[in-house]
Amino acid sequence: MxxxxxxxxxxxxxxxxxxxxxxxxxxxxxxxxxxxxxxxxxxxxxxxxxxxxxxxxxxxxxxxxxxxxxxxxxxxxxxxxxxxxxxxxxxxxxxxxxxxxxxxxxxxxxxxxxxxxxxxxxxxxxxxxxxxxxxxxxxxxxxxxxxxxxxxxxxxxxxxxxxxxxxxxxxxxxxxxxxxxxxxxxxxxxxxxxxxxxxxxxxxxxxxxxxxxxxxxxxxxxAIESSYLHTSQLTRSAAHKPTVVAGYFSKGVWVAPGGKSYFAQLLKDAGADYIWKDDSTSGNIKLNYEQLLSKGLEADYFINIQMIFKEREQVLNEMPEIRSFKSIRNNNFYMNNAMVNAFGKNNYWEQGFVEPQVILKDLGRIFHPELFPDHTPVYFK
CATH class of the missing domain: 3.40.50.1980 (Nitrogenase molybdenum iron protein domain)
Structure with a gap:
């Protein structure tokens, strides 16, 4: 009650x-x-x-x-x-x-x-x-x-x-x-x-x-809000909104951020067009390969966000079919594992929690490099 x-x-x-x-x-x-x-x-x-x-x-x-x-x-x-x-x-x-x-x-x-x-x-x-x-x-x-x-x-x-x-x-x-x-x-x-x-x-x-x-x-x-909104104002005004696949593989399925999730909001504020933006879920959604293929094959970017540290080849080998995706062929595949320590702890899920303005600028640099020529991504590579 x-x-x-x-x-x-x-x-x-x-x-x-x-x-x-x-x-x-x-x-x-x-x-x-x-x-x-x-x-x-x-x-x-x-x-x-x-x-x-x-x-x-x-x-x-x-x-x-x-x-x-x-x-x-x-x-x-x-x-x-x-x-x-x-x-x-x-x-x-x-x-x-x-x-x-x-x-x-x-x-x-x-x-x-x-x-x-x-x-x-x-x-x-x-x-x-x-x-x-x-x-x-x-x-x-x-x-x-x-x-x-x-x-x-x-x-x-x-x-x-x-x-x-x-x-x-x-x-x-x-x-x-x-x-x-x-x-x-x-x-x-x-x-x-x-x-x-x-x-x-x-x-x-x-x-x-x-x-x-x-x-x-x-x-x-x-102060952080001001920085975040300033970056968002730049990216959301960009004429081109690249399409984006986001998520990670887990036990044979693709786990993607829901359309009403915090990461979907990040993608929107970074001037991207998230392919599952119309989904009403605030948590994660689970998709099979056919569902991923139907929307993700021609997406411009592939953003892998995961809790457990994995190398790029590990992710690609989990579902080899995605190598045919446009984003993978064009080398527009990014992961949130730029800061991982010897124990496999990913700082994206730790310090990134209190640095949304940095994560947003990272994504802005990926999708609109012309807007942030001097920024080196902190959490993505």
Whole structure:
């Protein structure tokens, strides 16, 4: 059942705010401090999976999970005097001092906030690309707590993080219940369900709440958004829109981004014509060879995006028939594996999560090289 945020103020408090507004309108238009604003919703422009509201010094966030479920959080600064909230939710004192991340994009979001020193645990060293994080794992500053199905509960109890960030649906019911019984707070993050690249990045505003860095996150997001939109303005105005096949092979089928997915949005913003743009799926779609052939044979470009590292020839050998595709014959075949470490961890799925403007420019350079002659792709080759 959905729970809706509702702030309840006494008549005296309401009267105070009305009086304050009247006095402000009569006097000069002096900017109000952020913490003095009455109940308002913080502007989230692209993300659809969370909302943030404020009521004076109180900040409330609602995360939209799966099957209509929601989780709410109330944030307040440590040692501050708080009135009893009217919201039934998890109360969180900020800033947090110790956190565990069970997904590498969460590490990048925290790293972007310059709070990496607060990370004390992760899944295992093979799940991370960031060299600085790997150094901390080797030195024992960051612990390997295990994967979702085999968490080291004893270790988690010993290090006792303030929060464990995990992806939605990744935590088994058994582990979730055990963590709750051990008084270990888990924060489910459905950021990977967002359908816009900037919507994924905008989760930095949610993470910022845990470290009391709202203004820093807003400034960083605005700068990246500006860069992204500038690139998109250039590419989308291009006269020619090359057609594109995108996806990867898995167990004999072609897995392609749905027409309403974040990657389909990237292709559109990069000035390309995605061959499955009319599909209504926000996740992935699975296609057999005949379906791939019917639309992809004459496509101008072939973009391979995959989680598991593979070389070009490995991909081509998985389905030799695609060698006859126009894109392959013309050597317009690109892969998102330009940054892969010795363990096979692909930085596209890690740092790329917080650099949509770089990924967009990479794609813009591929499809419209005349617009970005000085840009060398970072994530694609």
């Amino acid at each position: 959905k729970r809706h945020i509702k702030f309840i103020a006494s008549n005296n408090v309401k009267a105070f705010y009305i009086l304050a507004i009247l006095l402000t309108s009569i006097s000069c238009n002096k900017p109000q401090d952020e913490t003095d604003k009455s109940h308002s919703e913080i502007n989230i422009r692209y993300a659809e999976r969370f909302v943030v509201e404020t009521n004076g010094n109180e900040i409330a966030a609602t995360v939209k999970l799966e099957a209509g479920q929601e989780q709410q959080y109330i944030f307040h600064k440590k040692d501050s005097i708080q009135e009893k909230s009217s919201i039934t939710a998890s109360n969180i004192e900020v800033p947090l001092e110790k956190v565990v991340c069970l997904a590498s994009p969460h590490i990048c979001l925290i790293n972007s906030l310059q709070e990496t020193d607060k990370i004390i645990g992760l899944e295992d060293y093979k799940s991370v690309y960031n060299p600085a994080i790997l150094d901390k794992v080797r030195s024992g500053q960051i612990h390997e707590v295990g994967n979702y199905d085999q968490l080291n509960l004893e270790l988690l109890v010993n290090i006792h993080p303030d929060a464990i960030f995990e992806s939605v649906s990744s935590m088994s019911g058994r582990n979730a219940g055990q963590l709750e019984n051990l008084a270990l707070r888990t924060i489910a993050i459905p950021a990977h369900f967002e359908t816009h690249p900037l919507g994924r990045l905008e989760w930095i505003k949610f993470f910022a709440l845990f470290f009391d860095k709202r203004q820093y996150a807003d400034s960083l997001f605005t």
